[in-house]
Amino acid sequence: MRKLMLTWLLVVLAGTAQAERIRDLASIQGVRGNQLIGYGLVVGLDGTGDMTMQTPFTIQSIMNMLQRLGVNLPPSVTTSMMLKNVAAVTVTAEMPAFSRPGQTLDVTVSSIGNATSLRGGTLLMTPLQGGDGQIYAMAQGNLLVGGAGAAAGGSSVQVNHLSVGVISGGATVERPVPSPLGQGQYVDFELNSTDFTTASRIVDAINRSFLPGTASALDGRVIRVKAPVNADERVAFLGQLEDLEVDPAESAAKVIVNARTGSIVMNQAVTIENCAVAHGSLSVVIASTPSVSQPGAFSKGRTVVTQQAQISVKAQKGSLITLQGASLGDVVKALNAVGATPQDLLSILQAMKAAGTLKADLEII
Numbered sequence: 001m002r003k004l005m006l007t008w009l010l011v012v013l014a015g016t017a018q019a020e021r022i023r024d025l026a027s028i029q030g031v032r033g034n035q036l037i038g039y040g041l042v043v044g045l046d047g048t049g050d051m052t053m054q055t056p057f058t059i060q061s062i063m064n065m066l067q068r069l070g071v072n073l074p075p076s077v078t079t080s081m082m083l084k085n086v087a088a089v090t091v092t093a094e095m096p097a098f099s100r101p102g103q104t105l106d107v108t109v110s111s112i113g114n115a116t117s118l119r120g121g122t123l124l125m126t127p128l129q130g131g132d133g134q135i136y137a138m139a140q141g142n143l144l145v146g147g148a149g150a151a152a153g154g155s156s157v158q159v160n161h162l163s164v165g166v167i168s169g170g171a172t173v174e175r176p177v178p179s180p181l182g183q184g185q186y187v188d189f190e191l192n193s194t195d196f197t198t199a200s201r202i203v204d205a206i207n208r209s210f211l212p213g214t215a216s217a218l219d220g221r222v223i224r225v226k227a228p229v230n231a232d233e234r235v236a237f238l239g240q241l242e243d244l245e246v247d248p249a250e251s252a253a254k255v256i257v258n259a260r261t262g263s264i265v266m267n268q269a270v271t272i273e274n275c276a277v278a279h280g281s282l283s284v285v286i287a288s289t290p291s292v293s294q295p296g297a298f299s300k301g302r303t304v305v306t307q308q309a310q311i312s313v314k315a316q317k318g319s320l321i322t323l324q325g326a327s328l329g330d331v332v333k334a335l336n337a338v339g340a341t342p343q344d345l346l347s348i349l350q351a352m353k354a355a356g357t358l359k360a361d362l363e364i365i
Contacts, residue, residue, distance in 0.1 A: 022189070023201060023242035026336040029188040031097045031179050034137055036171075038091040039356050040126030041065065042109065042118055042143065048162075049087040049121075050113035058088045058113055065124070087115035091126050093171050097179045104169035107139045117162035119145040128171055139171035181227075181234060189223040197249035205246045253360035257346055264345060266360065275357040277348060296338065 041061055042049075047193060050058045062083065065072065093107040107125055121143050128137040143165030157351045181187060192198060201215045206215035215225045225241065228234045253269035352358040 016250060019245040019247050021242060022205075022244050022246060023200065025246065025248060026189040026191045026200065028181065028238070029190050029222070031181070033097060034095045034130055034177050036093045036095055036105075036128035036134070038126040038128040038139060040089055040091050040109075040139070041124050042087045042089050042111075042121035042165075043085060043117075043124060044120060044122045045115065045118065046120055047084045047086060048117035048119070049083065049085050049115050050111075051084070055088060055113040055243045058086060059085075061088055062086060083347040087111050087118060087121065089118070091122070091123065091128060091171075093128055093139070094135065095136060095173065095177060097129075097177075099173045100176055100352045101173050103173045105137060105171040105173065107167050107170045109143055109165045109167065111163040111300055115163060118143050118165045118271070119162060120352060121165070123170065130177070135173065136175045136177065137171040137173050139167065141170035143167060181231075181238070185226055187225045187227045187231055187234075188218075189225060191221045194219075194221045195249050197247070199223055201246050201248070205244050206241060209244055210241075238242070255349060255358070255360045255362050257349065257362065257364045259364055262346070264349070270350065270360040271310065271356075272359065273357045275352060275355060277352075 039061075041058075050208055052230055063073065073077050089109045091107050091109050093105045095105060099105075107123075107128075109118065111118055122138055123143060125138060125140045127135045128139055130136050144167065145165040189202075191202075196217075199220050202218050202223055203215045206223075209214065213226070215223055217223050227237050251269055253271065254267055255270060256265040257263075295302065346364075349358060349362060353360075353362045
């Protein structure tokens with residue numbers, strides 16, 4: 001049973017390295033998406049909106065919207081408004097590279113007040129800003145909330161999350177973000193992770209497929225490629241280049257340990273040297289039993305409740321096991337042979353790393 005538990009919680013990423021396309025290993029410098037954010041109101045809720053007395057910013061937002069629409073209310077009305085069908089929300093979206101005005105984006109609408117549900121609501125026109133404070137898109141539409149809930153008589157039931165909704169194609173791009181494809185005749189590619197071997201192999205693959213000297217590595221992450229100046233030819237050239245296949249360098253040996261869940265993930269480069277591991281468990285059990293002390297008749301004593309504690313210490317026999325292995329399969333078999341729980345494996349791996357027998361980087365998340 002213990003070995004079965006280890007099998008489920010010990011995840012091994014095995015397999016031989018395969019060729020990958022350059023588009024999967026690197027990206028073009030400067031070509032990226034941009035995050036947008038906005039603040040707006042969701043209306044039309046069925047009594048599940050913000051409690052306006054506890055969220056004054058919702059009342060202020062409603063008054064500002066009404067004033068822009070030409071509706072002016074006296075101050076006495078604003079202090080007594082009890083709206084339950086309006087919720088203040090934040091609207092977020094990601095604007096892909098090369099987006100043009102008129103293109104639609106998916107938006108996520110999240111409640112920032114105490115609204116219990118956004119189901120059935122409609123987002124009013126909301127400007128979406130970038131990190132520079134400029135407005136790049138406008139969002140509006142009906143929300144789709146993937147959940148349901150009901151409450152009655154003090155009892156409630158809820159399925160999934162009700163305070164977050166999505167509007168498919170709910171934002172329209174109003175302003176493009178410049179995404180230059182390089183400067184002059186050069187285009188720079190950035191590897192997803194720094195690796196000198198992979199960078200060298202990508203340069204060789206490009207120079208073999210195109211003219212020698214087309215690509216050169218600036219460092220272990222950036223590769224400079226000489227591309228056509230004409231926009232149409234450059235797009236076609238980059239499309240062919242991204243489809244080239246390259247054998248990436250073997251990943252560094254690494255063991256990832258999640259101390260909260262006990263999960264362990266290791267790649268195929270992990271090896272161990274010969275070592276001996278002794279594993280045993282120690283359990284301490286403390287049992288407390290109440291005992292009543294009753295005085296004799298006419299003794300003028302008092303009844304006293306005392307606690308009788310029983311302490312037992314159990315130490316399971318720990319055996320010294322020799323671990324020998326140089327491959328990933330041997331490592332897995334050896335760890336299972338120890339017979340430890342996943343939490344015990346965390347301490348064993350740390351001890352093996354400190355002893356220098358675990359040939360891998362140990363990262364605890």
